[in-house]
Amino acid sequence: MKRILLCLSLFTSTYLSAQTVIVEEQYEKKNEPTGFRYLPNSKKFVIFKGETLPIGVVDYETIFFMTKSAYSFDENGTKSTLFESEKLANCTFSVTENSFKAYGGDKISTKSDLKYYLDNVYNGSIKKDDIKNSNSNYFGFINSNNNFTARAWESFDRLFFNSLFFSSFNDFYDLGFTNQKGKDKINFEKDELYLEVFDLKSNQKNRVKLETPKLDLLKGNSLIESMHGVTFSCRLKANDTFDMVTKSLSTEQNETTIYKTTYDIQGKKIKDVALKLNLKDNFFVLSSCGAGYVDNFVWDVQAVNNYYEDSNNGDMYVYGIYTNKKSKIHKGFDPVGFYIFKFDKDGNKIWESINPLKDKYFEDVCCGLSFKLNLFGYNGKLLFTNSVNEATEFSNYAVIDKTSGNVLKMNRVNYNNTTSFARTRAFVNNTYDKEGLKNKAFSPVSFVAMDLSPTMDSYLKTIPSKGNAVYFETIFSDQGIWLVETDNKEYYKVLLFKE
Template identity: 30%
Template structure:
């Protein structure tokens, strides 16, 4: 009997450690949760409280901001304020607010570090990328030999402009590569000690592409320049809405058409923050098509895993057998592709989320690139567009996906629908939530953990932390 109690105690301890309620609160009159932000770098979640504007204004009136860590410890960052448009640095240590104005897109800026105000800036100033100690912006015209960037110190706002050697243009634009849809574009990601310029070359036969990550410190010194090459033997590399590049709408009314603004949507990548390993992912399809043609027939997916230095560890190139939905000729700007790490697993997903009755394909790979599980998820949407500005901007949580089998009155956002089908602990939890009102669920996935945010948007909200 003693051993039985000991086993039960160990099991209970493991269960509690794997799942923890971070906060659970009822809505209060005139001050309710109106937004949240998750920082994967610090593994903290930030809850904004206040109220929504009445009438035509969609501005959120933020009166306080609280922060929770993974143990449930609470820090009050702002109290008794009247602000809007809260923006955080990647770590969450620095954030910026605008003074609340009901019918204006912006107000005077205030910068806070660790909850203490450090600077004010008139609203006429343009917003720049924030890091913990300075603002950063790059002015990169890829054809030029030098890249210029500016560092704006906080709290003094003293601005310094610097130059560094531009990544090679010739390896992107040459006779062996495609004729790009527009001027060649790059993207910039900034971290605490460096920033990196992202560029991509695409072979003219659409059989290979190389992702280049060129890293500089903030003095302008080049730290590294690494290429990650993707090759496929059959079919063709195609574009998708994977957040690797940009999309835009051309035309008006019935003639409007969404297109890719650049060629960077040929794929995307994520970096394991622990190991620095790089995962490059995308789709292959039936035809060779330029990005501005944006119509194709998808056939399957690929995931390549590399060491930080560009050495390939493994590759996965697999078809997706779904002629009724996925492998149908379509506008690829509406085909969403994503990849995230969950524990020791790599979860790839692709699907549509902008119509009333749609699907997601997910593939769960183990650490060696072998398929552990895969399935097609079908769902119903509560509105004709997955655009929160068009159907419920005055909610705390914006979710839109459900099904009649086991999600009665439970509405999930896109990422949560994937997590629900790939993480048994979170699925079990959502299924046991006893709700009378429609309840929304959103997730923030880190490699080692998942934060689940739930609310009926009327009476309560709750944040639960799960170890992956």
């Protein structure tokens, strides 16, 4: 009997040590959770709180949530106050995570003043009209799962319900691009390119002419011509530099190159890096991984792959999917596997990991609009996920060793898209479920998290299936798996699972 009790005690202590309740609160009237964000550099989880606004007329000025306060939590659940007693909307952190901006004012809309909090202290407001002509969408944005999306046209519901600012600002500047006439519509091949620099501390604006990358690297008989012309995307590095990124794809479709040019804020070119990928006997196809943009549902060369950059050492991991049958880049295809190439900060290839996915359902996927690719940093490793939303919903995933590129674990998880869970507006708004987890809704990557974490899977099975539907979202990090749980009515909860 003593041995049984000892075993139970050891099991309980292990279970408890593997998960931490970061925050658990009841909903309060006009003080409910309105959003969240995990900050990978700070290693903190942020909860925004406020109230749901009347829906009114749905247009491009509509704001659905007013944020009044924000709190950050570390992996032990230690709480810090970012701000309280404010009236803000769409709070978005800078690349440094030390600053954020938001729409502000008594009557909030997308025409409201922009309020900047530098080092999380209110710095001042800028009239929307003062910077509206600076095209910041080239800087893309970071979503709640910390994936970079470059120049992607968002669908209607994501635009309004999960809207974030483009990642164009740091602790000193907000940036954009215009042509020689000061217009935000840029022809990368014909126009001169100017960097619009809005100094947040002095409240002054400056224009800097940029030397554009060499276009002969992106055009020629050996390369596939982009349907939309040569274009680019940008990523802020820190407070003083940013990268301009362009791509080329060979007509044979087995070679692609990412050209990354680093500039300082004064427009001076600092460094050129080329990441060259070759699939030999296989072929690149369009990957729905945030690397390109959509126009009438046509994906272009820029959407062939994406990359994840390690902020600690500058290593870059380029990822996407491939096929073994050459076809027109804009037409349907049958994918057969995924790839990850690792490069150092100077563009030298360290390893390549090309992996077939022997999965009939995956091979039957016909186009890049049917699935979503992600690459996460997770427990000191890489986690690749490919989530498919067709007649059969599933995710393939693989855990990859950062040092060697070896696959440590690979699996496939199934689930269902059940629209009965759909909400018009909610703190967490997912519609996928799974047999055995009644009255619970998840995102596709949440099912991957369950498969990776037995502790999390066991915890989910303890939640009653009766009562309000419960919604979940997961975020992968080097601290473990963060789980957001809420019934969107009475309570919310954030947990961290470590294995």
